[in-house]
Amino acid sequence: xxxxxxxxFDLDGTLIDTNDLIISSYEHxxxxxxxxxYSRDDIISWIGVPLADNFSSISSNPSQVEQMIDTYQxxxxxxxxxxxxxxxGVYDTIKKLYERGYSLGIVTTKRREAAVKGADMLGLLPFFxxxxxxxxxxxxxxxxxxxQIAMTQLNARPEETIMIGDSQFDIMAGKxxxxxxxxxxxxxxxxxxxxxxxxDWMLTRMSDLLDIVGEPEE
Numbered sequence: 001x002x003x004x005x006x007x008x009f010d011l012d013g014t015l016i017d018t019n020d021l022i023i024s025s026y027e028h029x030x031x032x033x034x035x036x037x038y039s040r041d042d043i044i045s046w047i048g049v050p051l052a053d054n055f056s057s058i059s060s061n062p063s064q065v066e067q068m069i070d071t072y073q074x075x076x077x078x079x080x081x082x083x084x085x086x087x088x089g090v091y092d093t094i095k096k097l098y099e100r101g102y103s104l105g106i107v108t109t110k111r112r113e114a115a116v117k118g119a120d121m122l123g124l125l126p127f128f129x130x131x132x133x134x135x136x137x138x139x140x141x142x143x144x145x146x147x148q149i150a151m152t153q154l155n156a157r158p159e160e161t162i163m164i165g166d167s168q169f170d171i172m173a174g175k176x177x178x179x180x181x182x183x184x185x186x187x188x189x190x191x192x193x194x195x196x197x198x199x200d201w202m203l204t205r206m207s208d209l210l211d212i213v214g215e216p217e218e
Contacts, residue, residue: 004213006156007097008130008147008179010165011108013047015090016118019188021083022047025076026054029068034058044188048167050109050140076114086122087186093206098127100215105130105150107163107173109140130154142172147179162200164209171197182209 012018026043038058046054055068098104104127108115112133119125130153132146139145151161163174166187171194174181183199184206185191195202201212 004102004160004162004180006103006105006151006154006161007209007213008105008107008150008161008163008174010048010163010167010170011106011110011115011119013166013186013188014164014170014184015087015094015106015124016122017085017087018083018118019047020085021076021079024079024083025072028075029055029072032071033064033068047188048109048141048165048169050134051111073111073114077117080114080117080121084118084121087206090206091123093209094124094127096210096215097213102213103130103154103156104128105132105154107132107141107146107150107170109134109169111135141167141169142176144173144177147173147177151177151179162209162212164203166194168194168197171199174199182212 009015012022023040023043030038051069051072052065055065059065059068094104106119106128110133112135115133116125130150132150134140136149137146147163151158158178161179162182163170163179164182164184165171166184167189171181171183181199182201182203183194184203187194191202203209
């Protein structure tokens with residue numbers, strides 16, 4: 001029987017509810033740079049993709065893309081306190097896994113400043129020994145590089161690692177890195193959408209992880 005000892009998590013939409021914050025930040029940018037051209041569904045489809053990639057699809061001007069990223073980041077950072085929410089059961093589950101000796105890492109396509117702020121705001125930061133952001137890699141998810149960096153930092157082996165996320169890019173990155181994968185049913189993209197990418201498990205709540213790794217809930 002496999003003994004899982006390393007758990008890697010996406011951040012936005014998986015550990016913390018930043019959906020309203022992300023959508024608001026994109027809408028703020030689009031108001032200035034592409035008014036009335038993109039819908040909420042378009043924005044949802046961008047979640048999990050680096051900002052530079054999404055904004056490059058809107059503008060072919062590199063300097064304007066950087067301006068769009070700066071506008072997004074400014075709005076995002078300024079509105080964390082009002083728009084970021086907890087997911088039920090996440091903090092307690094992560095705390096239990098940490099206390100029971102699991103190696104925990106965050107692997108996100110978010111930039112470091114905003115990612116650290118979100119995780120710290122909800123008290124999650126002390127539990128994670130690896131924290132890999134888009135600023136730390138050449139190739140973001142679905143490339144395996146971010147997961148490989150996290151596993152190196154945690155001295156982990158792929159066969160003992162699970163990647164947990166709310167996006168198809170999390171599942172694809174996990175498969176590309178040779179680890180097992182778990183999707184979360186609270187994804188804004190819809191559970192049925194995520195199931196199409198065939199994660200090994202779908203979590204209805206974060207505490208389902210305790211059953212998967214063989215830790216009883218107390």
